Amino acid sequence: MNHKVPGVPGLPDPIVLATDASVTPDLAASGxxxxxxxxxxxxxxxxxxxARPSARxxxxxLRAVYWGLSTVLSAHPGRPVETRVDNLQALTFLRRWQQGGSQMPDGYDTHLRSRGAQPSLVKLQMLAEYTPHLTFLHEKAHAGHPLNEAADSLSKLALRCLRGSVPHTELPRLIPLWAKGALRDYRRSLTTE
Structure with missing residues (x-):
């Protein structure tokens, strides 16, 4: 589920994108x-x-990065984007892909999906290699960075929704509420630095 809330006005480039994921033995979620x-x-x-369980x-x-980047880049083609991830393994893949590497996480199946669709990580590898003005940085997890904390909360919200503890009908209310709060806190953090 994708949403658009008012962004941070007047910010110079680059666009900042924070992504995160939550995984259980049988479920996966990203925000x-x-x-x-x-x-x-x-x-x-x-x-x-x-993928093998150790690579999930x-x-x-990385799938969170793909969904976020593809949304932002389609809305703002050509703008520089700084993607912040809190997983060092994911960051290593992203940086290798920027340099032309093609190695995938252990056991990741790169065969075409249903109806001939390319796997999301293959598409991300191509985005990383062929899209100019992308930067990938490490953001320490649970250190209070507003965008990273929001991405983490969104991925956990998705898991709770899938498990049935949060009704799907609440998502249109909760997603913009959390996003607006995080963007407000991010604006404030810029003025205090």
Missing amino acids: YLATTGHTGLRAHAYPPYL VVVTE
């Missing part, structure tokens, strides 16, 4: 929030063929 106001979350049962966290983290 993202950008200074443009684009935000989203996804959750699904984790297909066992996509990094795969889900």
Whole structure:
């Protein structure tokens, strides 16, 4: 589910995108929030063929980057984007892909999906390699960075929704509420630095 809330006005480039993921043994969820106001979350049962269990966290983290980047880049083509991730393994893949590497997480299946669709990490690898003005940075997890905390909360909200503890009908209210609060806190953090 993707949403657009008012972004952070008057910010110079680059656009900042924060992504995060939450994984259980059988479920995967991701969330993202950008200074443009684009935000989203996804959750699904984790297909066992996509990667070995040890790689599921990094795969889900990278899928969060893909969904966030593809949304932001389609709305703002050509603008520089700084993507902040809190998973060092995911960051390593992103930086290698920027340099032309093609290695995927352990056991990730790169075969075409249904109806001939490319796997999301193959599309992300191509975005990283061929899109100018992308920067990938590490953001320490649970250190109070407003955008990272919001992405983390959105991924956990997606898991709770999938499990049935949060009704789907609440998402249109909760996602913009959390995103607006995080963007407000991010604006404040810029003025105090």
